[in-house]
Amino acid sequence: MKKYTKNLILLVLIALTLASCFQITEPTPIPIPPSPTFPTQSKETEISPSPTAVTQEYPSPAFLYQETPNLPPGLLEQINTLQLPQTSEEKKSVFYTIKPGGDHPVASWVYALVAPFPTVREEVSSEWLQDLWLGTLQDNVGTLLISPEDLPAVSSLLGEPAQTVQVAPADQLLERAWTSQNTWAIIPFEKIEPRWKVITIDDQSPIHKDFVHQEYFLSVPFSLASFEADLPPALPSELEGIFLSNLDPAKITTVMLTGVTAMVRSTAVGMDQRGILVPGELIAPIMQEADLLHISNEVPFAENCPPHNSGGYLVFCTPESYMELLRFVGTDIVELTGDHFQDYGTEGMLYTLRLYDEEGWPVYGGGKDIFDARSPVKLEVNGNKLAFIGCNAKSPNFAQASETSSGAYHCDMDYIAREVRALKEEGYLPIVTFQHEERYEWSPNASMVRDFTIAAEAGAVIVSGSQSHVPHYAEFYGSTFFHYGLGNLFFDQYGIAKNTDIGFLDRHVFYDGKYLGVELFPIQFLDKVQARLMTTEERAATLKIMFDTMRMWWKDEQMQPVQPSWWQPFP
Numbered sequence: 001m002k003k004y005t006k007n008l009i010l011l012v013l014i015a016l017t018l019a020s021c022f023q024i025t026e027p028t029p030i031p032i033p034p035s036p037t038f039p040t041q042s043k044e045t046e047i048s049p050s051p052t053a054v055t056q057e058y059p060s061p062a063f064l065y066q067e068t069p070n071l072p073p074g075l076l077e078q079i080n081t082l083q084l085p086q087t088s089e090e091k092k093s094v095f096y097t098i099k100p101g102g103d104h105p106v107a108s109w110v111y112a113l114v115a116p117f118p119t120v121r122e123e124v125s126s127e128w129l130q131d132l133w134l135g136t137l138q139d140n141v142g143t144l145l146i147s148p149e150d151l152p153a154v155s156s157l158l159g160e161p162a163q164t165v166q167v168a169p170a171d172q173l174l175e176r177a178w179t180s181q182n183t184w185a186i187i188p189f190e191k192i193e194p195r196w197k198v199i200t201i202d203d204q205s206p207i208h209k210d211f212v213h214q215e216y217f218l219s220v221p222f223s224l225a226s227f228e229a230d231l232p233p234a235l236p237s238e239l240e241g242i243f244l245s246n247l248d249p250a251k252i253t254t255v256m257l258t259g260v261t262a263m264v265r266s267t268a269v270g271m272d273q274r275g276i277l278v279p280g281e282l283i284a285p286i287m288q289e290a291d292l293l294h295i296s297n298e299v300p301f302a303e304n305c306p307p308h309n310s311g312g313y314l315v316f317c318t319p320e321s322y323m324e325l326l327r328f329v330g331t332d333i334v335e336l337t338g339d340h341f342q343d344y345g346t347e348g349m350l351y352t353l354r355l356y357d358e359e360g361w362p363v364y365g366g367g368k369d370i371f372d373a374r375s376p377v378k379l380e381v382n383g384n385k386l387a388f389i390g391c392n393a394k395s396p397n398f399a400q401a402s403e404t405s406s407g408a409y410h411c412d413m414d415y416i417a418r419e420v421r422a423l424k425e426e427g428y429l430p431i432v433t434f435q436h437e438e439r440y441e442w443s444p445n446a447s448m449v450r451d452f453t454i455a456a457e458a459g460a461v462i463v464s465g466s467q468s469h470v471p472h473y474a475e476f477y478g479s480t481f482f483h484y485g486l487g488n489l490f491f492d493q494y495g496i497a498k499n500t501d502i503g504f505l506d507r508h509v510f511y512d513g514k515y516l517g518v519e520l521f522p523i524q525f526l527d528k529v530q531a532r533l534m535t536t537e538e539r540a541a542t543l544k545i546m547f548d549t550m551r552m553w554w555k556d557e558q559m560q561p562v563q564p565s566w567w568q569p570f571p
Contacts, residue, residue, distance in 0.1 A: 070099060070100050070152040070153055070156060071098065071153075071222070072149060072150055072153050072246075073149050074109070074188055074190050074246050075109050075222065078107075078244045078246075079098065079244065082239075082242065084238050084239070085238070096224050096225070096226055097225050097226070098222050098224060099222065099223065099225045100152070100153055100156035100157070100221065100222055100223075101156060101221060101222075101223060102221070102222070102223025102224065102225055103223060104223045104225075105221050105223050106223060106239055106242060106243060106244060107221070107222035107243065107244035107245060108213045108219050108221055108222070108243070108244075108245045109153060109188065109220045109222065109245065109246055110206050110216065110218065110219050110220075110245065111153075111154060111186050111187065111188055111189065111219075111220065112187055112188075112189055112192055112196075112198050112199075112206050112207075112218065113129060113186055113201060114177075114184060114185050114186070114192065114196040114197060114199065115141075115177070115184045115185075115196070115197045115199055116177050116178045116195070116196070117196065117197050117476065117517070118547040118550070119184075119199075120540050120543045120544050120547070121141075121199070121540075122197070122200060122539075123199065123200040123201070123203075124199055124200075125201070125202055126201055126202050126217040129201060129217065129218075130158060132164055133158045133161055133164070133165060134159060134161070134162050135161075135163060135164045137164075140182050141182050141183075142164065142182045143164060143165075143183040143184070144161075144165045144166070144183075144184055144186060145165075145166055145167075145168050145173045145176060145177060145183060145184070145185040145186070146161075146165060146166075146167060146168075146173075147167070147169060147170035147173065148169075149170065150170075150186070150188060151165075153220045154218070154220065156220065157218070157220050170187075170191065173187060174195060174196065178195070184199070188246055189206050189246045189247045190246045192206075192207070192511075192517065194476065194481050194515055194518070195476055195479065195517075196517060198516075198517065201216065201217045201218065202215075202216075202217060204216040204217070206218075207511075207516055207517070207519075209249055209252050209291075210249075211247070211249050213247075222244075250382060251382055251383055251512045252382060252510070252511050253291045253292070253381045253382045253383075253386070253509075253510040253511070254289070254290045254292070254507055254509055254510075255290060255292045255294065255386065255507070255508045255510070256287060256290035256292070256293050256294060256506065256507050256508070257294045257431075257433065257462070257466075257483075257486065257505075257506045257508065258293075258295055258296065258486060258505055258506075259296065259466060259468065259471070259485065259486035259487045259488050259503050260296065260298065260469060260488045260489060260491045261295055261296055261297045261298065261299075261489050261491065262297070262316060262340065262491040262492075263299065263318045263322045263325065263490055264299055264308060264317070264318065265308060265309070265310055265312075265492045265528075266310040266492035266528035266529070267279060267492040267529055268308035268318070269308050269309065269310050270527070270528060271322065271529065272307075272308065274529065276321060276322060276324050277325055277328050278529055279490045279530055280328055280329040280490070282530060282531065282533070283329075283505070283523060283531055283532060283533060284328060284329045286505065286507075286533065287329045287330055287505065288329065288330040290330065290507065291332075291381050291382065292332045292333055292379065292381060292386070293329065293330045293332045293333070294332070294333050294334075294335060294388070294433075295326060295331045295333075295334050295335070295489070296334075296337065296433065296435070297318075297326070297334055297338065298316070298339060298341065298435075299317060299318050299340050299341075300316075300318070300340070300341055300342075300343060300351070301318050301320050301322075301323070301348070301351055301355055302318070302319070302344040302347075302348045302351065303320070303351060305317035305318060305319045305344075310492075310528075315340075315343050316343050317343060317344045323355060323359070325490070326359075331359075331361055332361065333361060333363070333364070333377060333379075333388060334356055334361050334362075334363045334364075335363070335364060335365045335388075335390050335433055335435075335466055336363050336364070336365045336367065336373070337365035337366060337390045337408045337409065337433065337435035337466065338366075338392070338399065338408060338466075339392070339394065339398040339399055339408075340399065341366050341399040341406075342406070342407050349366075349368075349406040349407065350368065350406060353367065353368060353406075362377040362379070363377070364376060364377045364388050364389060364390055365389070365391060365408060365409055365433070366399070366401065366407060366408040367401060367409075368406050369401055369402065369403055369404065370401040370402050370403055370407075370409060372401075373401040373407065373408060373409035374389075374401075374412075374415065374419075376389040376419060376423060376430075377389075378423075378426075383512065383513070384429065384511070384512070385426075385427050385428045385429060385513065386428060386429050386431060386510065387429065387430050387431065388431050388433070389416065389419055389423070389431075389433075390409070390432060390433040390434060390435070390466070391409045391410060391411035391412070391434065392411060392434075392435040393410075393411040393434050393436045393447070393448075393451055394436070394437060396410045398410075398435075408435065411451065413454045413455075416432065416454070416458070417458040420455060420458035420459050421458050421459055423459070424458075424459035427513075429461045429510065429513075430459060430461060430462075431461065431462045431464070431508075432455040432460045432462070432463045432464070433463075433465070433466050434448075434451060434452075434463070434465050434466065434467065435466055435467045436465050436467050436468075436484075437467070438468060438469060439468065439470070439472070439485070440469065440470045440497045440498070440499075441470060442471070442499070442545070442546065443473065443484075443549060443550075444465075444472050444473075448465065452477070452482050452484065453477055455480075456477040456478065456480035456482070460480055461480060461481070461515040462481050462508055462518075463477075463480060463481070463482050463483075464482075464486065464506065465483065465484045465485035465486065466485075466486070467485060468484070468486065468487055469488055469493045469496070469497070469500050470485070470487060470498070470500055471485055471486055471487035471502060471503055471504050471522075471546075472484035473546045473547070473549050474506075474518075474520065474546065474550075475550055481508075481517070483504070483518075486503055486504040486505070486506060487502060487503030487523075488500065488525070489503060489505075489531075492528040492529070493528075494525045494528045495528075501524065501525045502522060502523065502524055502525065502534075502542060503522070503525070504520055504521065504523065505521040505523060506518055506519075506520060506521070507521065520546075521533060521534075521539075522538070522539050524538060
């Protein structure tokens with residue numbers, strides 16, 4: 001009995017020991033952390049992407065140009081230079097495209113309303129243009145031309161065109177306008193060339209240095225657009241800071257050419273009595289705007305210049321104090337081809353050259369010797385390389401420079417042609433000015449036409465006459481602009497003969513190494529001292545006389561024009 005009891009107790013003790021060992025090895029439960037924890041969220045993001053993230057997963061911002069025919073060719077060229085990512089996939093996979101209008105502007109494409117150069121009208125309103133485009137306007141201008149490549153962009157701005165708008169290949173617009181009555185055109189800024197006249201719209205013109213994209217009626221905005229409504233509107237990094245345009249006003253250079261300056265006789269008397277600046281007071285603002293203002297001063301300065309009177313004498317000099325008028329109007333370059341440069345001898349010429357040098361004004365067409373006188377002036381302004389060269393085409397008796405004497409350069413047209421060709425090869429745009437034969441009529445003579453033509457065929461972009469006391473008409477030889485004479489600027493020939501009371505200021509426009517064309521500003525003399533800009537009505541009448549005389553002179557003299565179609569009258 002005792003033995004049985006001992007065995008029972010032993011079994012119980014073994015069982016208790018085993019139970020105790022099991023409880024000690026059992027793991028303690030780990031508490032559950034608050035949800036969500038960082039590791040858990042990270043793991044879920046990697047394994048289970050949200051549906052929104054899937055729809056926004058694009059390999060890269062893509063641009064699909066072939067689906068946007070509204071892009072002008074010039075804009076497309078600029079975009080392609082950016083080397084943006086492109087795609088040939090279906091529209092649904094495209095991230096971004098570029099279209100007219102929109103809320104994310106990346107470009108502004110400037111168009112110009114243009115007419116053939118011999119057009120009298122120079123400015124219209126935006127309402128006028130809109131009505132002409134829509135066909136609701138009764139006007140002398142009955143047709144607007146536009147190229148098929150530019151039609152979508154301009155239509156996005158003006159609406160669907162009426163029958164007054166005709167589509168024609170871009171390379172045919174100029175010829176069609178010149179050979180058709182009452183026909184203008186809308187072209188992109190980069191297609192402007194000299195034989196077009198750019199029409200101002202609401203006081204804004206793309207060839208003016210104060211041009212403002214946002215204020216101009218024919219600036220077409222282009223923006224980023226997307227084909228999917230849920231795409232984010234943020235600008236892709238490839239386009240950050242980019243704004244494309246075909247017009248940068250900082251690349252415009254304006255050159256104003258002027259006619260005869262001779263601050264002597266009655267003009268000088270008026271300056272002494274009324275103030276040295278009086279001759280330029282009313283026209284100075286437009287002259288001061290030019291990047292380069294040209295003055296053809298025929299008269300030397302002289303330290304011993306006697307007092308002036310209003311007589312008819314022909315030996316001229318000017319006191320140094322009159323330099324203030326040239327400074328006031330903004331002179332930048334001086335032509336010395338005039339007849340009277342030698343009137344006060346070598347001393348007067350060298351004194352004059354020293355004064356110009358002190359002002360920092362380059363001179364051409366005259367100098368201390370023939371080598372100096374015939375050398376061109378080369379300038380680069382706002383990226384445009386311009387060169388001036390000139391000569392006196394009259395008898396060699398007028399102020400002729402030699403290897404040993406100062407004076408004006410007497411024209412050697414073979415030399416002028418060679419030099420113009422060389423300047424062209426150097427990348428310059430040559431401007432040739434003449435002190436040519438004086439003619440008191442609107443039309444030039446045969447020798448003037450001959451010499452202007454020689455300069456043009458050598459490569460001059462502008463050929464201009466500085467000698468005339470009566471303005472002559474302007475025309476084109478190919479794309480070279482001729483103005484045979486601009487009339488007087490500061491000289492006392494008011495009332496001497498018919499039309500000596502009017503003259504011209506010619507503002508020439510250059511852009512990015514290209515000659516765009518000219519704006520003509522007729523001036524009206526009030527007396528022998530002072531001139532003003534013509535009124536709108538006077539200006540229109542003067543331009544009409546110029547263009548009509550051009551046609552009549554060719555017909556009367558039986559001279560064949562280079563382009564017979566240019567004879568067409570324009571409104």
